Amino acid sequence: MSSDPSSGSGPAVASIATTADPSTAAYWDARYGAAGRLWSGRPNVRVVEHISALSPGSALDVGAGEGGDALWLAARGWRVTGLDISAVALLRAAEQAAAQGLPNIDWQCRDVLGWTPPAAAFDLVSVQYLHLSEPAQRDLHRLLTRAVRVGGRLLVVGHHPDEVPAARRFDPARWYPTAEQMAESLPCTTDGQWRVEVADAPAQTVADPHGTALTIRDAVLLAIRTA
Known part of the structure; x- marks a missing residue:
């Protein structure tokens, strides 16, 4: 699993450690527990870019991590559900929400691979840098479309495959699709109920560990549910 190095969010199946399996809560609890702060606390740049101009509604942040995106949305009036597999990460996120006086966030500790979202419940579903195996990731994206109400948006952002070292890019445990491949995995272009607004590979500048x-x-x- 990987995440935007400039982001405040963490992946939903998430971060190092005492277990080698990054699809477990123990893996991510250990990683979050070993760090003072794993991510920057800032929202992901694509969330800011595509959501800033929208009127606030209800949002689902899948892979909320330490809460960077959820806190940013809540501060702008969104009612947010922040979902993550790590209780350690969500405790840190909840502490930040309390410190900022943001009561409109529902933190839920869940394994996204065994979770069913409420139907047509959200104006925004955001999935940032959550990389699973190809079948699991496709299934998750399809599942999350059900959570978006008519007129709502699904925003999925990942690392472009050209930016991922070959050893990781072809790891069957992780899938790094292009935006076009993600769109093909959704009912966006087949049932007439979705419109793809953005399928792109924009650049951003980040800092490496040094x-x-x-x-x-x-x-x-970015896809919008039309019917």
Whole structure:
């Protein structure tokens, strides 16, 4: 699992440690527990880019981590459900929400692979840098479309495959699709109920662990439920 190095969010199946299996809560609890703060606390740049102009409604942040995106949304009036597999990460996120006086966030500790979202419940479903195996990731994206109400948006952002080292890119435990591949996995173009607004590979500048600026590309899919 990977995440935007400039982000405040963590992946839903999430971060190092005492177990080698990054699909477990123990893995991510250990990683979050070993760090003072794993992510920056800032919202993901694509969330800010695509959501800033929208009127607030209800949002589901899948892979909320330490809460960067959820806190940013809540501060702008969104009613947020922040979902993550790590109780350690969500405790940290809840502490930040309390410190900022943000009561409109429902933190839920759940394994996204065994979870069924409420139907047509959200104006925004956001999935940031959550990389699973190909079948699991496709199934999750399809499942999350059910959670979006008519007129709502599904925003999925990942690492573009060209930015991922070959050893990781072809790891069957992780899938790094392009935006076009993500769109193909959704009912966006087959049932007439979705419209793809963005399927792109924009660049952003981030810092590596040594503070050196790097330019990388994201895979960004934004789709709107029309019926």
